[in-house]
Amino acid sequence: MKPTPPLEAAAKGYRIPGTEIYIDPLEPVACAIISHAHGDHASEGHETVYCSEGTAALIKSRFKYPAKKIITPAFGEEFVVKGISFSLHPAGHMLGSSQIRWKLNGRSHLYTGDYKREKDLSCEPFEISPCDVLITEVTFGQLNKVHPPAAEIIAGLEKYGDTNLMIGAYNLGKSQRLTRLINDYAPSFRVMVHAKMVPYHHIYEKMGFNLGKWEPYKREQFKHSKHIVYLVPPPSLYNFRPGKHFLRAMATGWDEQHLRYDFPLPVSDHADWPSLIQTVLESGAEEVYTIHGNGTALQAAPELKDKQIYIL
Ligand SMILES: [Zn+2]
Known part of the structure; x- marks a missing residue:
């Protein structure tokens, strides 16, 4: 039987079921946790936003009215929102980009947001965070898609x-x-x-x-x-x-x-196929949900045959 998903679609982003806590909403809400400052994850007009210091600096520059109140926990620091314990962990995607981790009903959940594992000296490096339930982006979730160094x-x-x-x-x-x-x-x-x-x-x-x-x-x-x-x-x-x-x-x-231009420049800030597999395995999660892309290839990956993988 399919378990209850850890997130539900709401406010053009996600909500933790049974709460009014939104993750990366694109409509104004009372309480948002924002993974990073890209326009498909961050928006303005919220009451309270929780995000990293880097993300806060960027959304303040991007938006006229990002939020009434912005709270910036340090990476790894525990903070409590409406009785739920959260922490942010670097995602290696861009300055301030964060994975969002929370504990609910005795299980740890991790939302990766956009991430990459390749070395990038322009931002905080990706950190693996063990969890029971992993929600991973699969922008490049195509079998054997590798970003060259x-x-x-x-x-x-x-x-x-x-x-x-x-x-x-x-x-x-x-x-x-x-x-x-x-x-x-x-x-x-x-x-x-x-x-x-x-x-x-x-x-x-x-x-x-x-x-x-x-x-x-x-x-x-x-x-x-x-x-x-x-x-x-x-x-x-x-x-x-x-x-x-x-x-x-x-x-x-x-x-x-x-193809439109004079030469190819395949530089990506997202996880490629080997990184996705590595992250799922290293997280230790038994239950995995895919977002932002097509999760069907990951569901069929032989390396992950012991995992329950669902498309959110
Ligand atoms: Zn992004």
């Missing part, structure tokens, strides 16, 4: 050194990670960033993450010099007409998107 992909940019590059990246998260990666693995490039990314770069640095050298975009220099990577929001990349003096690429884990 980002360090190698970025080091490969050096071969385009006699031109400029325009790289599409989300303003928040991906562009800060790329800034740091290019500094570390393709250091002959100057990094210029789109104006919309600049406030987030500053917040990352204020929170103690060194992104390396970068500067706001300077049009004339991009036109007349070489060895520049210009990071732009994805819509700008698509709308920019290909120029003679630069090549375009989109930093994403979705293979089909690369």
Whole structure:
């Protein structure tokens, strides 16, 4: 018999059944726990929000009215909401990104939110947290889908050194990670960033993450010099007409998107197939629920045949 799911759909996010505690709601609620500051997980207008310090800094910058009250427990610190004990644990997805853990009816639950396990010096590293019930994202839950090491992909940019590059990246998260990666693995490039990314770069640095050298975009220099990577929001990349003096690429884990541009740049901030399997096994959970993606491949994975896996 199928057990009662640990979360139910509500307020365009999730609610813990029998409570008024919402996780990543996209509509205003009295009590929200927010995993990270991306627009498909964070929203504004709440009464009380619980989130990490990094997420709080980002949602305050993103939204005019994030919440009446924002409470920022440290990673690993226990906090009690309406009688339930919670804690946040780093998810390695972007600055402040958190897995949310709670204890209910004698069982520990873990909601991963978006996560990745690959090294990323622009945010807190992923931590595994043992639990009885795991709720995992499966954005890339396709059998054997592997994200190549980002360090190698970025080091490969050096071969385009006699031109400029325009790289599409989300303003928040991906562009800060790329800034740091290019500094570390393709250091002959100057990094210029789109104006919309600049406030987030500053917040990352204020929170103690060194992104390396970068500067706001300077049009004339991009036109007349070489060895520049210009990071732009994805819509700008698509709308920019290909120029003679630069090549375009989109930093994403979705293979089909690369076909639109001059070369592929498969850098993802989500768990790939081996990471998903590893996380389910290391969590020790017997009961697993998938969200954000298609969980059918995971349900059929031979490595997980002893687990009960459900699609939420
Ligand atoms: Zn995200």
